[in-house]
Amino acid sequence: MARPMFVVGNWKMYKTAREATDYIEDLIPLVEGSKANIFLSVPFTSIAPAAQYAKDTNIAIGAQNMNDAREGAFTGEIAGLMLKEAGAAFVILGHSERRHVFGETNALIHRKVLRALQDDLQPILCVGETLKEREAGKTEKILKEQIFTALDGVPKEDADSLILAYEPVWAIGTGKTATDRFIQEAHAFIRSCLSELFGKKKADEIPILYGGSVKPENAGEIAALKDVDGVLVGGASLDPKTFAEIARASGRQAGETTRETSAKTSAKKKAAASSASEKKKKAVSPKSRQRKSTKPRTEKKE
Ligand code: 13P
Numbered sequence: 253m254a255r256p257m258f259v260v261g262n263w264k265m266y267k268t269a270r271e272a273t274d275y276i277e278d279l280i281p282l283v284e285g286s287k288a289n290i291f292l293s294v295p296f297t298s299i300a301p302a303a304q305y306a307k308d309t310n311i312a313i314g315a316q317n318m319n320d321a322r323e324g325a326f327t328g329e330i331a332g333l334m335l336k337e338a339g340a341a342f343v344i345l346g347h348s349e350r351r352h353v354f355g356e357t358n359a360l361i362h363r364k365v366l367r368a369l370q371d372d373l374q375p376i377l378c379v380g381e382t383l384k385e386r387e388a389g390k391t392e393k394i395l396k397e398q399i400f401t402a403l404d405g406v407p408k409e410d411a412d413s414l415i416l417a418y419e420p421v422w423a424i425g426t427g428k429t430a431t432d433r434f435i436q437e438a439h440a441f442i443r444s445c446l447s448e449l450f451g452k453k454k455a456d457e458i459p460i461l462y463g464g465s466v467k468p469e470n471a472g473e474i475a476a477l478k479d480v481d482g483v484l485v486g487g488a489s490l491d492p493k494t495f496a497e498i499a500r501a502s503g504r505q506a507g508e509t510t511r512e513t514s515a516k517t518s519a520k521k522k523a524a525a526s527s528a529s530e531k532k533k534k535a536v537s538p539k540s541r542q543r544k545s546t547k548p549r550t551e552k553k554e
Pocket of ligand 1: 262347419423424425426427463464465466484485486487488
């Protein structure tokens with residue numbers, strides 16, 4: 253099964269808006285013609301300027317979190333529709349720092365996934381076990397709980413919009429990478445969960461990324477694993493040259509073929525079915541140039 257390859261940078265709480273646009277200017281020529289889909293997940297204040305700078309390039313801009321409500325009296329929170337209008341094409345949900353530093357539960361992440369799909373944002377759902385859970389032999393149990401809760405009730409037709417990311421908590425920011433065998437086994441397990449939820453055909457099309465101390469030296473090897481469809485990069489994404497090296501290394505695992513993506517969001521499909529909802533969508537969405545960028549343009553190894 254051929255799937256598109258993704259290289260996603262997660263800046264976390266780094267870079268002002270000015271630093272973000274300087275970075276993107278530097279990155280554009282370095283990743284031009286990349287065979288991988290290049291995504292940057294930036295702080296809220298950088299989304300609009302970053303999306304503006306990345307306009308008409310192969311770089312898609314996204315967010316790192318959002319609230320599960322459409323709108324409301326939630327001081328300090330941000331809604332998916334606001335992210336969308338600012339130019340975000342996707343949103344990372346359930347990152348381990350959200351789970352473990354900010355106490356997000358599987359139930360809350362589930363509501364956020366449903367909201368992101370409604371708001372026409374492509375969710376990148378992060379899952380992963382802690383070191384304690386791993387040592388107790390609970391990796392699969394934890395992954396299953398996280399996946400089945402977060403994706404409960406996601407209609408089969410929306411499965412096309414999903415991206416998953418396996419990030420073992422013990423490998424994030426620690427310099428420790430899981431072994432190739434461990435990564436492949438975890439990814440194959442995640443795909444089997446997706447298969448239970450959405451059927452094998454859909455599960456075979458959902459990209460599953462690996463994250464945790466990815467760097468230029470290990471990206472190519474990781475991206476070459478059978479069930480790995482790209483990488484989610486924290487620290488090493490903060491420098492455009494290093495990030496571009498990771499994109500090159502991962503892109504080598506992508507094939508030459510171009511195809512229309514399966515990653516169409518539910519909102520897009522619903523909009524196609526109803527001209528009334530299409531009008532409404534246009535009213536809240538900026539001209540969806542970013543949507544183009546989220547379309548995987550390449551396929552990875554067969
Ligand atoms: P590092 O690449 O810094 O380990 O971070 C991984 C991560 O959390 C990406 O979301």
